Amino acid sequence: MNTNEEIRVLRAAQSDPQAFTPLYAANHALIFRFIHRRTNQRELSADLTQQVFLKALLALPGYEPRGLPLRAWLYRIALNELRMYWRKKKEVVMDLSWAEVRELRAEVGLEEQEEDMLRLTLALSRLPVAKARLIELRYFDGASFAEIGQVMGIAEDAAKMRVHRILRSMRQYLGSRA
Structure with missing residues (x-):
């Protein structure tokens, strides 16, 4: 529609x-x-x-x-x-599959291997809930930055900046665990 x-x-x-x-x-x-x-x-x-x-x-x-x-x-x-x-x-669950995280894997530099999936899951689980929500909306649900902004109650530019900062910190975390 x-x-x-x-x-x-x-x-x-x-x-x-x-x-x-x-x-x-x-x-x-x-x-x-x-x-x-x-x-x-x-x-x-x-x-x-x-x-x-x-x-x-x-x-x-x-x-x-x-x-x-x-x-x-x-x-x-x-x-x-x-x-x-x-x-x-008092519980938060995140169910991931490789198909859903293809773009996120590329952003943080991971390949399609079981070990990398475990590392990515660990990196996501270490994020505070609000940061994990931003990543989920963008990469798992395909939301635009404008949609993320509306959902999270922040400006579109703020959503974009936060997602990029989170990705940078995930890259650093994953790089230190390689």
């Missing part, structure tokens, strides 16, 4: 909740994967995904796109749902 079509459907959905269905269909799998990667529990991910869309639907009358795709707003709602869950459970 292109941006103009998405805005048209959003406007219709603000007065008719049934019109939200195509937006739900277009974004459900994306938000589910975003949540599942962080919980690694299918049922929990499904429940949290439903909460995200329920909250989005309830807040839709006051939503303004601000030039970003709807998924940026949905990511932010999903991240808030995950934060509430983690506050209760």
Whole structure:
């Protein structure tokens, strides 16, 4: 769905909740994967995904796109749902696969070997949660810096700068462990 079509459907959905269905269909799998990667529990991910869309639907009358795709707003709602869950459970999970981290591997100079996957997982696990979220959004979810900024509540330039600083520190960490 292109941006103009998405805005048209959003406007219709603000007065008719049934019109939200195509937006739900277009974004459900994306938000589910975003949540599942962080919980690694299918049922929990499904429940949290439903909460995200329920909250989005309830807040839709006051939503303004601000030039970003709807998924940026949905990511932010999903991240808030995950934060509430983690506050209760005190656990953070990250499920990685080589296919998802191809670009990140290239950025930090790793090859597709089991040992490098372990090193990358260790480097990511050592990051504070907020920094790990930035890397996950950029490299695992394919979010733009503008979307990351919206999700994390920071400017686009700040998101770009933070990601590059995190990558630099990961390169240094991984280089010292070679």
